[in-house]
Amino acid sequence: MVTEPILELNNVHAGYGKINALKGISLKIYPGEIVAIIGANGAGKSTTLMTISGIVEIQQGEVKYDGQLINKVAAEKLPTMGLCQVPEGRRIFPRLTIMENLRLGAFYRKDTDQIQKDMEYAYSLFPILGERKKQHGGTLSGGEQQMLAIARALMTKPKLLLLDEPSLGLAPIIVQQIFDIIKKINKEDNVTILLVEQNANLALQAADRGYVIETGEITMEDEADKLIENPKIREAYLGE
Amino acid sequence: MIQEFKKTWKKYTIGMLWVLGLLWPLLGIHPDGTLSFEKTFTVWFYIFAGTFVFFIIYLMNQSGSLKFFTTPVSKAWEKGSVFTKTVPTWVWLLLAFVLALIYPQFTGRYAQDVAINVLIYVCLGLGLNIVVGLAGMLDLGYIAFYGVGAYSYALLNMHFGMSFWVCLPFAALFALIAGCIVGYPTLRMRGDYLAIVTLGFGEIVRIILNNWMELTNGPNGIMGFDRPGIYLPNFENGFFSMTWEHLWLKKLHLLYYVVLALAIVTIICIHRLNFSRVGRAWESIREDETASELMGVNTFIYKLLAYAMGALFAGMAGAFFSARMRFVSPESFTFLESAMVLCMVVLGGMGSIPGIFLGAAALIILPEVFREFELYRMLAFGGVMVIMMLFRPEGLIPAKRVGTRSEEREA
Numbered sequence: 001m002v003t004e005p006i007l008e009l010n011n012v013h014a015g016y017g018k019i020n021a022l023k024g025i026s027l028k029i030y031p032g033e034i035v036a037i038i039g040a041n042g043a044g045k046s047t048t049l050m051t052i053s054g055i056v057e058i059q060q061g062e063v064k065y066d067g068q069l070i071n072k073v074a075a076e077k078l079p080t081m082g083l084c085q086v087p088e089g090r091r092i093f094p095r096l097t098i099m100e101n102l103r104l105g106a107f108y109r110k111d112t113d114q115i116q117k118d119m120e121y122a123y124s125l126f127p128i129l130g131e132r133k134k135q136h137g138g139t140l141s142g143g144e145q146q147m148l149a150i151a152r153a154l155m156t157k158p159k160l161l162l163l164d165e166p167s168l169g170l171a172p173i174i175v176q177q178i179f180d181i182i183k184k185i186n187k188e189d190n191v192t193i194l195l196v197e198q199n200a201n202l203a204l205q206a207a208d209r210g211y212v213i214e215t216g217e218i219t220m221e222d223e224a225d226k227l228i229e230n231p232k233i234r235e236a237y238l239g240e
Numbered sequence: 241m242i243q244e245f246k247k248t249w250k251k252y253t254i255g256m257l258w259v260l261g262l263l264w265p266l267l268g269i270h271p272d273g274t275l276s277f278e279k280t281f282t283v284w285f286y287i288f289a290g291t292f293v294f295f296i297i298y299l300m301n302q303s304g305s306l307k308f309f310t311t312p313v314s315k316a317w318e319k320g321s322v323f324t325k326t327v328p329t330w331v332w333l334l335l336a337f338v339l340a341l342i343y344p345q346f347t348g349r350y351a352q353d354v355a356i357n358v359l360i361y362v363c364l365g366l367g368l369n370i371v372v373g374l375a376g377m378l379d380l381g382y383i384a385f386y387g388v389g390a391y392s393y394a395l396l397n398m399h400f401g402m403s404f405w406v407c408l409p410f411a412a413l414f415a416l417i418a419g420c421i422v423g424y425p426t427l428r429m430r431g432d433y434l435a436i437v438t439l440g441f442g443e444i445v446r447i448i449l450n451n452w453m454e455l456t457n458g459p460n461g462i463m464g465f466d467r468p469g470i471y472l473p474n475f476e477n478g479f480f481s482m483t484w485e486h487l488w489l490k491k492l493h494l495l496y497y498v499v500l501a502l503a504i505v506t507i508i509c510i511h512r513l514n515f516s517r518v519g520r521a522w523e524s525i526r527e528d529e530t531a532s533e534l535m536g537v538n539t540f541i542y543k544l545l546a547y548a549m550g551a552l553f554a555g556m557a558g559a560f561f562s563a564r565m566r567f568v569s570p571e572s573f574t575f576l577e578s579a580m581v582l583c584m585v586v587l588g589g590m591g592s593i594p595g596i597f598l599g600a601a602a603l604i605i606l607p608e609v610f611r612e613f614e615l616y617r618m619l620a621f622g623g624v625m626v627i628m629m630l631f632r633p634e635g636l637i638p639a640k641r642v643g644t645r646s647e648e649r650e651a
Contacts, residue, residue, distance in 0.1 A: 078536070079534070084535075087534055093531065095527055104521070107521065
């Protein structure tokens with residue numbers, strides 16, 4: 001590919017206290033792609049995303065976003081640069097209404113008219129949110145909360161969206177719905193997506209490319225179709 | 241009803257025996273080493289008789305034999321609430337305002353004094369509400385900022401002769417600065433750790449006030465500074481040759497109007513803040529700090545802002561407090577006061593302005609009414625808190641979204 005990667009990780013080390021969760025992660029995401037990171041529990045998937053978002057501190061290595069080094073950029077600055085994360089377990093604001101949740105997504109923005117339009121767009125993507133916009137976030141079902149979390153992240157007008165386990169704890173039919181929306185966002189709104197999933201089958205079907213992460217290291221990297229075919233992957237992650 | 245009784249009598253009996261076990265060491269063991277049982281049993285019997293009546297009423301209610309009474313009452317309540325809803329909010333606000341205005345005309349010194357106390361605590365409670373109710377940080381040293389405000393006025397007036405009205409913004413400013421100084425290093429902590437640090441800070445301020453003899457005159461306190469004064473226009477020599485006449489606010493009801501104005505300003509500020517972008521950011525921090533950071537909220541700055549704003553209102557209340565008492569000493573700023581303000585916020589309902597009003601009124605007026613039982617005040621406090629947490633864990637008037645937020649109005 002000739003284009004510059006939108007996100008680039010070079011030999012990133014990070015961890016919690018003395019525990020090294022990431023031991024030299026390198027990956028590249030190109031604009032317009034859907035990239036999936038798959039791996040088992042505790043492999044370092046979520047830590048990778050939290051490190052990119054600046055919540056977990058980087059010990060070594062570099063993270064480049066849009067050609068710019070963002071190692072030391074504060075977490076709250078990233079949404080203004082177009083990098084937003086939908087955290088694991090949704091983490092919506094339960095005692096705020098759906099509208100307020102969305103408003104918080106647009107927190108740094110000042111363009112009131114455009115915010116209103118984007119909110120309408122979010123409601124058109126997820127009609128259920130539009131119907132319940134005055135309900136508290138905590139009263140929604142798990143799937144609806146996931147939708148709200150994605151809609152909230154979309155309100156930041158991201159160029160790159162990091163999704164952490166969007167299928168966590170959801171019914172298969174809802175998961176399918178959410179993945180359809182993710183693909184739609186990617187195609188129609190031109191949002192690059194980095195997806196972290198335990199459900200490898202689902203993630204690889206949606207993604208263009210995939211990385212496999214094991215105990216803090218990238219062990220494999222390929223086109224998503226080829227990873228699905230790969231017998232090793234089939235054995236380890238697809239349960240065959 | 242017999243059925244219900246069979247289900248619960250065991251628990252009730254065990255509970256009563258447990259109370260007896262607790263009471264006896266308190267009442268039956270005397271300092272001279274003798275033991276007695278008589279007093280314990282009398283007190284216990286009173287408690288037993290009282291609770292038994294409630295127990296029976298509870299059982300009757302559970303089994304539905306009180307329906308003849310509860311049904312009409314709840315119906316009347318519903319009718320009443322429907323009626324109150326048809327009256328727009330501003331009518332109620334206006335009514336409350338007018339009542340507050342004419343209050344001193346119909347009451348004596350004592351009642352005015354109590355009302356002033358209530359209003360001071362309303363200001364404090366509203367300020368603490370920003371920190372605890374909106375931003376969700378437990379602050380156990382809040383009264384320190386009240387102290388900073390009180391001493392600011394006392395010292396500025398003593399040494400520089402500045403009047404109350406000039407000192408009021410200064411007191412607020414100093415308290416705000418104090419808030420930032422404490423907040424800056426401590427707000428990196430979360431939850432329980434923050435509570436402990438603020439507790440420590442509250443004590444530090446009190447101890448400094450107590451020991452810095454040269455500045456604060458230590459435990460003796462400061463006295464002899466001015467009351468607030470106002471300038472009134474004097475038209476004695478005709479309308480155009482008007483002069484300004486200075487008047488010290490000596491009468492208690494005049495001070496009442498000062499604190500009323502202060503409380504109203506506070507309420508308006510808090511209400512505006514609550515329903516603004518800043519308020520939303522605070523609430524998001526309370527709900528989920530990491531998530532709000534991921535959404536682009538600079539959590540540190542907003543937490544610091546919450547802390548500073550809370551301190552600001554406490555500082556203003558403190559300045560008024562010292563101007564009214566015309567005496568300040570470190571005694572007034574103990575941990576117990578912090579706990580009291582926190583109680584008001586929790587009792588009334590976190591994040592709810594009318595709730596805090598009710599909380600402050602309850603915690604100030606009830607002890608006044610029950611002056612004879614002063615010894616049992618703390619016991620009653622504890623009891624009320626336990627009962628509250630069981631039946632209304634969200635406070636007397638839980639925070640609901642009063643009024644519409646800007647975005648709701650658009651829709």
